[in-house]
Structures are given as C-alpha cells and as structure tokens.
Amino acid sequence: MLSCKSFVYRYENFGVNFGNSEVILDNDAPPGEVCSNESASQPITSFNKVVENLLSDIRDATPRTSDFYIATTRQVPTDNTIVYAIAQCVRNVSQAICRGCLNTAYNNLQFCLPNKEGRAIDIFCFMRYSETAFFERNQTTNITPFLGEGSSSNSTMIVGVSIGVALLLLVLALLLWYRKMKKAKTVEEAESGLQPDKSxxxxxxxxxxxxxxxxxxxxxxxxxxxxxxxxxxxxxxxxxxxxxxxxxxxxxxxxxxxxxxxxxxxxxxxxxxxxxxxxxxxxxxxYIPQGSLDNFLWGEKRGTLNWEKRFDIIFGVARGLLHLHHEFHVKIVHRDIKLNNILVDDDFQPKICDFGLARLQPEDQTHVSTKLAGTLGYMAPEYATKGHLSEKVDTYSFGIVILEIISGRRCTDENFSGPDTSHLLEHAWQLYERGMHIELIDQELGIEEQHKANVIKTIEIALMCTQTPASLRPTMSEVLLMLSSGLSMRPGKLIKPSFIDSRRVIHMGAYRS
Known part of the structure; x- marks a missing residue:
C-alpha cells in the first residue's frame, strides 16, 4: 500500500539556446515547452499537420513500448523535409503515468508550432521534434505495432488486411484488454506518481x-x-x-x-x-559496504589502494561520467564530483553517488546559467565566477579527483612547496611546468618503475581536464580513450587554469563541504 502521495517536482534551471535566443527557466518555473524562434521553412499548414500527427502517434505509442522510448521520423509531403521526433518516459513509472505525462507534453508542444523545433519537459517524460536530425535514420522505431485504433496515421480504413496483420491486431487487442483489466490496480499509483514497488x-x-x-x-x-x-x-x-x-x-x-x-x-x-x-x-x-573513496585516502582504510586499484577507480569514474554526459538520452551534469561522492564496492569499482545537485544540459547549448552550488576546491573557474554550468564542470572536478587520488592529498591542503603555492592544483601545475610530475605521487604509494610512465601520463590527463577556458578540456569520451591508450589526443603544452579565490566563491553563495 502506498503511503507517499502527491509527489510533484521539476527539473530546475533548464535552459535551451536556439540561435541567438536563450531561454532560462528558473527555480520557480514549471515544466513546460521550450521553442525555437525560427519558423518552419515549409508551408505552415502542411508542416503543422505533419508535426501534430507525428507527435500524436508517438504520444500514443510510447507508453506501449517495453522501454517507454520511441524515436521516429516523418516526411512533409510538400517537399523533402524530414521531421524528427522522440518521446521517452522514466522507465520505472506506470503506463498510466507515462501516458498522462506525454499527453501534457503533446499539448504543450502545440504552442511551439509552426516553429522548427520544440521540446517539452516534465517530471516523468520528455518529448521533442525538430527539422534538424538529432539521431540517425537507422535508429528509428517502427511505431506501427504500438498504435491503437484512432491514431492520426491510421484514420483511413485499410482494405484487404492480410491474415498476418489480422493476427497481429488480435494479439494487440488481447494485450490492450489485459492492460485494461489491470487498470484498477494502478489508480492509486497514477495519483501518487510512484510505483508501489518503488515506494x-x-x-x-x-x-x-x-x-x-x-x-x-x-x-x-x-x-x-x-x-x-x-x-x-x-x-x-x-x-x-x-x-x-x-x-x-x-x-x-x-x-x-x-x-x-x-x-x-x-x-x-x-x-x-x-x-x-x-x-x-x-x-x-x-548499499556499497566499503564506503566512500576519501576513506581509502585519508581515513581508516588509508594505504590499501595500490596504483592498479587507484587507476581502476579513476577509469571507472570516467566511465560513469561518460554515461551521464554522452550515453544517456539527455546530458546530465553531476555538478558535485568529489571523493566522498564516489563509493567503492567490494571489487574496488567506483560508483558515483549523490545526484542532488545534478542538472540537465541540452546538447545544442554550450552551458546553462544557474545558481552556484557545489564544493570548494572542485569548482571550475567559469562556474565559480560566472555560474556557467556545462559537462566541462564535471571534467574539471574529475581532474581534481585524479590529482587527489595520485597525491593522497586533499585539494584544499596548503603549503606544498612554499608560500607561493596555495593548494594541490597549483602545486601540480608548478611541478608540470618544471617537468617534475613524479614528485606529486603519494609517497605511501610505492610506484613500481614499470608504472611510472602511466602515472605521469595520468597526471597530465588530470591537468588537461582543469585547463581554462573550458573549451580546452577534453570530453569524457576523449578522457576515457586517453586513459585506455596511454596517449595524448591533444599534443602541445597545456594551458594553465585560472586559480580561484575561495573567499570570493563563498561570498557568491557556494555551498556544500
């Protein structure tokens, strides 16, 4: 029985940049649509009809798929223009919740027409259409099996249905009947927005x-x-x-x-x-029994990580960030990558946790302007001083994490090599500029000779991740490739970042410790 009801929440600080127009939805903005500011190039009536029918079909079909996800296209009959569209619901919601959420998204996107592109974002679903391709044509979903009677693409009666199609329709009819019989069991679930086995x-x-x-x-x-x-x-x-x-x-x-x-x-x-x-x-x-990574470097488990384990942890964190930035349907910026937000399982595989500060970043926007939040010492300069949030903010934090793992020192530690060196990052850059990377290595680590070149290359990757401006930093896919191959994808001297006055960041309102 459900005891947690009226669960309503929103994506915060979501922004989309179309051309020269930027739209930022602040913390008080409800879920809704974000539209481009450019009208379709085709005759408006024809374009509107195609988009409406396409969105109607994916709205109806998506809740009937196994993974609540559809990507498909449709051609505007007046020319060769292709309209691309996707719809997706959170996988662990019910079919009823998915259907209701997509219906709202569909209604919201009507306000975008006849613009070339529109997106609707709600708590449990996402819908988008565009004249511009944002997925490959061979990645489309055949939505015909998931369209019920009365959908826009099936409004005309088809004569001469084959036996095979008739059997398919019979199976679909039985499936719909079965779901209808279960509808009474999902009423409370739909009201609360949560699945019984998740609450x-x-x-x-x-x-x-x-x-x-x-x-x-x-x-x-x-x-x-x-x-x-x-x-x-x-x-x-x-x-x-x-x-x-x-x-x-x-x-x-x-x-x-x-x-x-x-x-x-x-x-x-x-x-x-x-x-x-x-x-x-x-x-x-x-539950991850071994706890967070900081305990292995500075706590009671200090001294238990050799270089192979440390490198595996670095590699695993990179894989997790790659999934958030590039492999999931939407780009997620964690915004608080640090050692105590990285747990270590029994096989010494890292698991990123604590997504309370995470935000979405549209793939066609370089950054989102948002309120400052995070942890001192791990913040990228452009985020700490201007509030510019992008996946490169996570890349910067990841670079700091690498330096901590290799050095065994906290990023906020002071007095490394004299009064002119304030913190770990600045110390690492000074060593790099003098060609003395190896002095950064944790003295308790005991690096074997055959691993020293790999450690030095990993330090350089860390510094590459902290460069300023953010455009100089590699993507996480590039980072993973460099870690795998031991080679640098960007030859030449690295560009030293801007070092931040922590007192200024505190004054600007950063939080978390």
Whole structure:
C-alpha cells in the first residue's frame, strides 16, 4: 500500500539556446515547452499537420513500448523535409503515468508550432521534434505495432488486411484488454506518481534503520544522513534521509529522484526507492559496504589502494561520467564530483553517488546559467565566477579527483612547496611546468618503475581536464580513450587554469563541504 502521495517536482534551471535566443527557466518555473524562434521553412499548414500527427502517434505509442522510448521520423509531403521526433518516459513509472505525462507534453508542444523545433519537459517524460536530425535514420522505431485504433496515421480504413496483420491486431487487442483489466490496480499509483514497488512508508524505513539509530548510520553530510537498513526479504540497502530544515533539501530530493531513477550503469549508484511523507524525505539506494573513496585516502582504510586499484577507480569514474554526459538520452551534469561522492564496492569499482545537485544540459547549448552550488576546491573557474554550468564542470572536478587520488592529498591542503603555492592544483601545475610530475605521487604509494610512465601520463590527463577556458578540456569520451591508450589526443603544452579565490566563491553563495 502506498503511503507517499502527491509527489510533484521539476527539473530546475533548464535552459535551451536556439540561435541567438536563450531561454532560462528558473527555480520557480514549471515544466513546460521550450521553442525555437525560427519558423518552419515549409508551408505552415502542411508542416503543422505533419508535426501534430507525428507527435500524436508517438504520444500514443510510447507508453506501449517495453522501454517507454520511441524515436521516429516523418516526411512533409510538400517537399523533402524530414521531421524528427522522440518521446521517452522514466522507465520505472506506470503506463498510466507515462501516458498522462506525454499527453501534457503533446499539448504543450502545440504552442511551439509552426516553429522548427520544440521540446517539452516534465517530471516523468520528455518529448521533442525538430527539422534538424538529432539521431540517425537507422535508429528509428517502427511505431506501427504500438498504435491503437484512432491514431492520426491510421484514420483511413485499410482494405484487404492480410491474415498476418489480422493476427497481429488480435494479439494487440488481447494485450490492450489485459492492460485494461489491470487498470484498477494502478489508480492509486497514477495519483501518487510512484510505483508501489518503488515506494516505502516512513514507518517501514524507520524500523529498518532501528529508529535511524547511530548504530545504523554509515554517513553524514551537510544535507542529510545515510543509514544501513535491511528491507524486502533481507535485502541490504542504504537509506538517505534528507534534513528538511535546509531550504533546498526538498528540491535536492526531488531532483535526485527525477534524474537517477532512469539511469543505470555499473559506475553509478542505483536508486531502489523513495518516500515522501509529511516532512520526511528518504531515498532507498544500492548499499556499497566499503564506503566512500576519501576513506581509502585519508581515513581508516588509508594505504590499501595500490596504483592498479587507484587507476581502476579513476577509469571507472570516467566511465560513469561518460554515461551521464554522452550515453544517456539527455546530458546530465553531476555538478558535485568529489571523493566522498564516489563509493567503492567490494571489487574496488567506483560508483558515483549523490545526484542532488545534478542538472540537465541540452546538447545544442554550450552551458546553462544557474545558481552556484557545489564544493570548494572542485569548482571550475567559469562556474565559480560566472555560474556557467556545462559537462566541462564535471571534467574539471574529475581532474581534481585524479590529482587527489595520485597525491593522497586533499585539494584544499596548503603549503606544498612554499608560500607561493596555495593548494594541490597549483602545486601540480608548478611541478608540470618544471617537468617534475613524479614528485606529486603519494609517497605511501610505492610506484613500481614499470608504472611510472602511466602515472605521469595520468597526471597530465588530470591537468588537461582543469585547463581554462573550458573549451580546452577534453570530453569524457576523449578522457576515457586517453586513459585506455596511454596517449595524448591533444599534443602541445597545456594551458594553465585560472586559480580561484575561495573567499570570493563563498561570498557568491557556494555551498556544500
């Protein structure tokens, strides 16, 4: 039985740049449409009709697919123009929720016509159309099997249906009947916006964590605590309890649920469930027993990571970021990559966690302007000083993480090589400029001779990730290729970044420690 209801939240600070026009939706902006400012080049009536019919079809078909995702095209009959369109719902919602969300998205996109492009974003779904190709033609979905009676593309009766098609329609009819019979069971689910097997009651989680007792607490941060718990037939999980006393706790909670509920990767912590009940906000997550990476470098497990394990962790974090930036349907910027947001499993594989600050970045926009939030020492200069958020902000933070892993020093440590060197990054750059990379290596690491060249190359990759301006930094796909091959994709001397006065960043309102 559901105990967590009325769950409504939004993507924050979403911006899209079309040509010279930039639209920024602030924290108070509801989900809705974002339209280009350029009208279609075809006759308006013909273009509008094609787009409306196409969006109507993918709205109807998407909830009937196994993965709630469709990408398809349609030609405008008056010329050779192709309209590209996609629709996607979060995978762990019900069919009813997906259908309702896409219906809202469809209605919102009507306001974009006759513009060349439009996007509709809501909490559980995403819909987009465009004259410009944003996926390959061979990646389209055949939507015909998923279209029910009355869709726009089937408005004309087709005579002479073959036996094979008749059988297909019969199977579809039986499938629709079966889903209709189950509809009564999903009414409460549709009202709450959550699946029964993804929601937990506060009472259940309170008992599973022994009243959120100290003996179950495995972590604590500025916005909440993490507890070890046993639920669902002896499954060990982590329960993240956010402190609602903080102004942004609820928005962080909603943001984390919305972004990671549909993301699955071996180097990202899996979300298993959630609960919102009164003032209580809780997430149920995959439990990683060994804890965060900082404990291996500066805590009780210090000295247990040799170079091979450290390199595997660096490589795994790069794979996780690559998935967020380039392999998922939308680009996700984590915005708070640091050592204690990287967990280590029993096989010493890293898992990125804590998506409370994560944001979406449209693929056709270089950055999103947003309020400052993150952790001092890991912030890219353009983000700390101007609020320009892009995937290259994560790249910069990743570079800092590499330097910490190799040196065994915190990025905020001081007094490395004299009074002129403030912090780890500046120290690393000074060593690089003098050709003395090797002095950065953690003295406890004991690098063997055959690994020294690899360590030095990894340091250079880290510095490459911290260059200014952001355009000089590699993408995570380039980083992964360089880590795999040990070769540099960008020959020549690296460009030293701007070093940030932490007092200025604090004054601008950065938070988290």
């Amino acid at each position: 937990y009651s506060y009472q259940q989680l309170r008992l599973a964590t022994h009243e959120f007792g100290d003996e179950c607490r495995v972590g604590k941060g500025g916005f909440g605590e993490v507890f070890k718990a046993i639920i669902d037939d002896e499954n060990i999980v982590a329960v993240k309890r956010l402190h609602v006393g903080y102004a942004r706790a609820k928005s962080e909670f909603e943001n984390e649920v919305s972004l990671i509920s549909n993301v699955q990767h071996r180097n990202l912590v899996r979300q298993l469930g959630w609960c919102i009940e009164g003032s209580e906000l809780l997430l149920v997550l995959e």
